[in-house]
Amino acid sequence: MNKKRGILLTIIIIFTFTGGFFSGVLYTNKHESKPYITVKQAQKSIKNPIQKEKPKLEKPNDRVLIGYIQDYRDPNMVDYSKLTHIIFSFAHPSKNGDILLNGELAIKNLRTMVAKAHKHDTKVMLAVGGWFHISGGESYSYFKAAISKPVSRTKLVNELVSISDREKLDGIDIDFEHPRSSTxxxxxxxxxxxxxxxLHSRNKELSIAVNAKVHSVAGTEINNVVYNPTMFQYVNHVNIMAYDGQWDGGYNAANLSPYPYTENIVNYWTKLFDRNKLSKEKLVLGVPFYAQPVNPAINQVSYSAIIKNNPANAHKDTVKMNGTTYYYNGDTTVQKKTKLALDHGFGGMMMWEAGHDAKGQYSLTSVIYDVLNNRNLFASKENMNSKK
Structure with a gap:
């Protein structure tokens, strides 16, 4: 009896194991036929985020490096690896709330830039406004009209949200130059x-470019540009245009963006944000990547052109070219400005514009990137030098 029971138990165990094995094979085969768990797709999803043969640069934690770039620039010239944000400039507002882009080339460049930037985890935003309008003259009157009435204002909002969705943008940048009244x-x-x-409901960002609000000569607050500080609570970044001081108090190229002028600007915005209990990490300090000529009849030149003239110019703030003297920010000044911003609790740096930068070892973008990434190292070097 016990022997029979043992044989029967053995048969049951073998049957159960064999049945479980075949049913497992059938289940696996049935589910592997579905495309979303195929082996090839699983391998692809593993390989996409990291390419070991060409590792991505590690961008500054919680610090932004924002580069504006004009719509006609070749998207291949931008070093996306060091930028956290690229701001494509510009979409032009119409008085009725429509937006205009500068032809098919601008659309093509925008789409190429989005594709390239996203490979480097760099966000792409679209700036609306700017100084000049596509229809001629300043953008002020167009932008003012568009946001003055509920109907056109809502239309402009919807148009910007629509293009951000359609073109896979990461946000919008407002560049209203400049609000001139309390209204x-x-x-x-x-x-x-x-x-x-x-935008925020879609997990997209909003930034705003602002006038420096400080007179480059007198050092006092500029009152003909008016902002309501309450507005800044709604944006992710406030990009301070801390340049173009050459127009204050009569044309003087030397006032483009010297370090003492920037100190006044940083102090002004620090106090404004402290007074209104706003996070200073929203503040982003802008630096110029172009040079201003003493002779205003001569065009500005890019920092890249200055370096091409002589690489030694990287360490200067003035240069004689084209029969005139140009004022600009060299690497030492840009380095000091970046440290100044960080020391005041700013969230990062911005440049106008990325297309003006030099390549390779003389790149100002690289100078800023290195300070943002190695703040403690930079500060310790400064302290060591001061003790010598």
Whole structure:
């Protein structure tokens, strides 16, 4: 009896194991036929994020490095690996709330830039506004009209959100140059709030470019550009255009963006944000990547052109070229400005514009990137030098 029971138990175990094995094979085969768990796709998903043969640069934690770039630039010339954000410039607002881009080339460049930037985890934003309008003259009157009435304002918001979705953008940058009254400031605040709500609900960003608000000669607050500080709570970044001081108090190229002028700007915005209980990490300090000529009849030149003339110019702030003297920011000044911003709790740096930068070892983008990435190292070097 016990022997029979043993044989029967053995048969049951063998049957159960064999049945379980075949049913497992059938289950696996059935589910592997579905495309979303094929072996090839699993391997592809593993390889995509990291290419070991060409590792990505590690970007500064919680610090932004933002480069504006004009719509006609070749997207292949940008060093996306060091930038956290690239801002494509510009979309032009119409008075009725439509937006205009500068032809098919601009659209093509934007799409190429998005594809390239996203491979480096660099965000792409679209700037709306700017100084000159595609239809001629300043953008001020067009932008002012668009945000002054609820209908056109809502249309402009919807148009910007639509293009950000359609072109896979990471956000929008507002460049209203410049609100000139309390009414302008109020309308800009309402527009910013409405646009912020729509973008942030889509996990997209909103930034705003602002006038330096400090007179480069007198060092006092500029009152003919008006902002409502409440507006800044709705944006991710406030990009301070800490340059173009050459126009204050009569043309003087030397006032483009010297270090003492930048100190005044940083102090002004630090106090403004402290007073209004706003996070200073939203503040982003802008630096110029172009040079201003003493003779205003001569065009500006890029930092790249200055380095091409003589690489030794990288360590200077003035150069004689084309029969005139140019003022600009060399690597030492840009390095000092970046440290100044970080020491005041700013969230990072911005440049106008990335297309003006030199390549290789003389790149100002690289100078800023290195300081943002190695703040403690930079500070310790400064302390060591001061003790010598």
């Amino acid at each position: 302008d400031a109020k309308n800009l605040m309402i527009f910013t709030k409405e646009l912020s709500q729509k």
